[in-house]
Amino acid sequence: MSLPIEATEALQTFQSASGWEQRARLLMQFGDRLPPMEDADKCEANRVHGCESQVWLVGELRDGHWQFAASSDARMIRGLVALLLLRVNGLSAAELKQIDLPDWFNQLGLSRQLSPSRSNGLNAVLQRMNELAG
Template identity: 45%
Template sequence: MTTPSPAAQALLERFAACRGWEQRARLLLEYGQQLPALSPDERTDQRLIRGCESPVWCLAGWPAGRLQLQLDTDARLLRGLLEVLRIRLSGLTPEQLGEVDLADWYSQLGLARQLSGSRSNGLNAVYQYVMQSRPA
């Protein structure tokens, strides 16, 4: 398994300090506010991820062989989940990306129990979309 980046490690520490779901939910909303929005021109059908209940757009690039990831949605709590996913995946090489265990990541954050099946499936759809963007 790939070791989390310093930013992802700091995120883990912030979530570990939370005492229950309410604090984690507030922290997710805070992280969601940090997620940069895509412009209307970037919200294309080609970037729309199928498999999510709420519309999610993804722009993945690989400058210098490392993932540069932009995600966007209008759903507030989902914005936070996408931002913690973006923090975990950004900067990884294609090989490192393939080693990420999303279920374990959300479990480490203390969020796994609060994720509905449809939300987990949606986050996995985002991950699969990014995996398909990997350079050959």
């Protein structure tokens, strides 16, 4: 399964980072670039359960391809979610089910950043995406 263009670019950016501090800074920048979510979308119905911090997710099917939007009240999580969105936006429901989350963050060099609770939270986000995609 090929990577979306934005995911490929993100991967190259992270792989050329010289060390952990630079990757952490990049992570924050990706989170800051996440398009703001409408306040109306930040409701209980869109909240992802299983995350320690607040994460909201909405999805829309366009021509057989999913487009997700998300936000979080935690900056680090926002960055991780932004990178997850780059990886999954534009995929079909079938492709979405094949996403290997640990492998994606491993390729980005961010595995160290994924504490068990963050990892569980991101898995909850991916699971919610799959539920929306049905």
